[in-house]
Amino acid sequence: MSMESRETVAVQIGQPARAERIAGLLQAAREGQQDAVGQLVTELSPLLWQVARAAGLSTGDAEDVLQTAWLRLLDHLGDIHAAGALTAWLVTTTRREAWRVRAVARRQVPSDTEWLDAVPDSAPGAEELAVTHEQRRQLWAALGRLPERCQELLRIVAFVPRPDYDVVAAELGMPRGSIGPTRGRCLAKLRELLSSGAEGTFE
Amino acid sequence: MDEGDFALLHDIREMFLAVDPMPASLPERIRFSLALRELEFEVARLSAEEDEGLLVARGAEQSRTVTFDSDSLTIMIRIDLNCDGTARLDGWMAPPQRRVVDLRIGSDQLTVDADERGRFVFSRVPRGSAQLVVRAQPGQPGCGRAVVTPALIL
Numbered sequence: 001m002s003m004e005s006r007e008t009v010a011v012q013i014g015q016p017a018r019a020e021r022i023a024g025l026l027q028a029a030r031e032g033q034q035d036a037v038g039q040l041v042t043e044l045s046p047l048l049w050q051v052a053r054a055a056g057l058s059t060g061d062a063e064d065v066l067q068t069a070w071l072r073l074l075d076h077l078g079d080i081h082a083a084g085a086l087t088a089w090l091v092t093t094t095r096r097e098a099w100r101v102r103a104v105a106r107r108q109v110p111s112d113t114e115w116l117d118a119v120p121d122s123a124p125g126a127e128e129l130a131v132t133h134e135q136r137r138q139l140w141a142a143l144g145r146l147p148e149r150c151q152e153l154l155r156i157v158a159f160v161p162r163p164d165y166d167v168v169a170a171e172l173g174m175p176r177g178s179i180g181p182t183r184g185r186c187l188a189k190l191r192e193l194l195s196s197g198a199e200g201t202f203e
Numbered sequence: 204m205d206e207g208d209f210a211l212l213h214d215i216r217e218m219f220l221a222v223d224p225m226p227a228s229l230p231e232r233i234r235f236s237l238a239l240r241e242l243e244f245e246v247a248r249l250s251a252e253e254d255e256g257l258l259v260a261r262g263a264e265q266s267r268t269v270t271f272d273s274d275s276l277t278i279m280i281r282i283d284l285n286c287d288g289t290a291r292l293d294g295w296m297a298p299p300q301r302r303v304v305d306l307r308i309g310s311d312q313l314t315v316d317a318d319e320r321g322r323f324v325f326s327r328v329p330r331g332s333a334q335l336v337v338r339a340q341p342g343q344p345g346c347g348r349a350v351v352t353p354a355l356i357l
């Protein structure tokens with residue numbers, strides 16, 4: 001396994017420990033420990049990166065959005081009382097700021113760019129690949145054929161720890177319990193595309 | 204959601220980690236900019252909040268008192284609701300001193316002067332999420348850093 005996938009599995013397995021760690025850091029941050037905020041930045045920025053990029057931002061704009069979100073958190077620490085609420089607040093703040101920046105960018109440079117275009121051209125080409133990369137390329141292609149809202153939602157949800165689903169869903173504007181059905185519908189559609197083996201071309 | 208769904212979400216995460224990971228240096232750069240902000244501003248913390256609805260009533264509206272503490276300054280604010288739906292802020296600073304006070308609401312900013320007793324007033328401001336910045340008057344020597352409060356809801 002790559003370093004990243006080992007870390008990913010460890011994060012999934014260690015969910016209770018992770019939630020406890022974040023709760024401790026949040027409390028320390030609320031008490032004014034600057035280093036605690038820094039550790040939260042390290043812990044949660046990978047998720048927020050995906051949120052910003054899922055909104056279709058360039059890498060530069062995504063970086064700016066994350067910085068804005070964290071600076072804004074400093075001013076609202078007093079309002080956040082639980083680890084799950086922190087994740088939801090950060091995801092929502094990042095997403096709103098990303099959409100705002102995207103709207104500004106689109107006004108300046110009219111385009112119907114989907115998020116796939118914002119990703120660097122490092123997506124592997126078919127002729128060079130081993131089986132695992134071929135599977136990834138199929139997943140990539142299938143995702144690209146989903147409605148935009150499904151693409152964004154699945155990308156975010158894939159990085160939100162399971163215990164935080166309900167709170168994040170509420171913040172994303174979905175009624176409690178509906179993130180399941182909506183995510184379920186998006187996932188069902190994705191599975192359908194993958195099993196049909198259709199290799200769609202996408203603009 | 205079944206195990207197939209969980210596995211698929213796992214694959215999606217793996218894929219994005221591989222093709223579009225967060226730049227490794229980004230957290231450190233963000234931490235640096237947060238630290239810069241600490242250097243530029245003295246951050247005040249909420250130290251007390253009281254509703255005085257029963258004790259200090261103006262008609263039917265409630266009064267609220269909020270106190271912030273920073274290293275160099277204590278700021279107490281009383282928030283009242285005006286009849287026209289706006290808010291009024293009466294502020295006191297200790298130690299008493301002349302300063303300039305900005306009230307930031309969204310992208311707007313209102314500015315007033317605090318007098319030598321550290322007293323300032325914003326008589327009609329829109330309600331919502333706001334922050335105060337207390338800074339030196341132009342040409343005022345030896346004032347130290349500007350002080351910023353956390354967001355408060357008017």
